[in-house]
Amino acid sequence: DGGITQSPKYLFRKEGQNVTLSCEQNLNHDAMYWYRQDPGQGLRLIYYSQIVNDFQKGDIAEGYSVSREKKESFPLTVTSAQKNPTAFYLCASSGGKVTLSSYNEQFFGPGTRLTVL
């Protein structure tokens, strides 16, 4: 059963703590993404990775860090430097390089809701 999973579903963090959100995919996708969604808002890109051992900052990377050591995994760490981390975090993956015959449809995980106590 192919797909993309995120864990945990709910996460609570005390101020000053770092937390890591897990994202795993078995779709054999090259690219993976992390988005943040605030209530009533769209998705904002935090980081993305087009290939193993490489990643780029998105629009709101400050206070976050990622790694891409394996094709299947793209964990996101929310550091204490992120001043307002309470949000819904979504991970996604897509198949590969855009060509004339393939496009960048993204497949999303179920999300992790992070709350700072």
Place this chain on the structure above:
Amino acid sequence: SQQGEEDPQALSIQEGENATMNCSYKTSINNLQWYRQNSGRGLVHLILIRSNEREKHSGRLRVTLDTSKKSSSLLITASRAADTASYFCATGGGSNYKLTFGKGTLLTVNP
């Protein structure tokens, strides 16, 4: 930066009616996609339209694209209560993988 802007922000209709949502964007694209999100869940891809296409159908969905006006519309025909969700447009351009999402339209279909 968010390129796509959906309109309206919220839409409430009765079951059986059609729902139309619009998306405007600012820069050139090579494709535009529509996604659906049920409350508290991940997004699900609905349909993709390429920049050289003007209209595309999938089941009860119809998408149009007008690149001269930099706009797209999503029509859901014969809506059902189960269509209640937020709908997002996302634009892709160039050779990278990134998509830029709008803020979405919240559709409520009343039984």
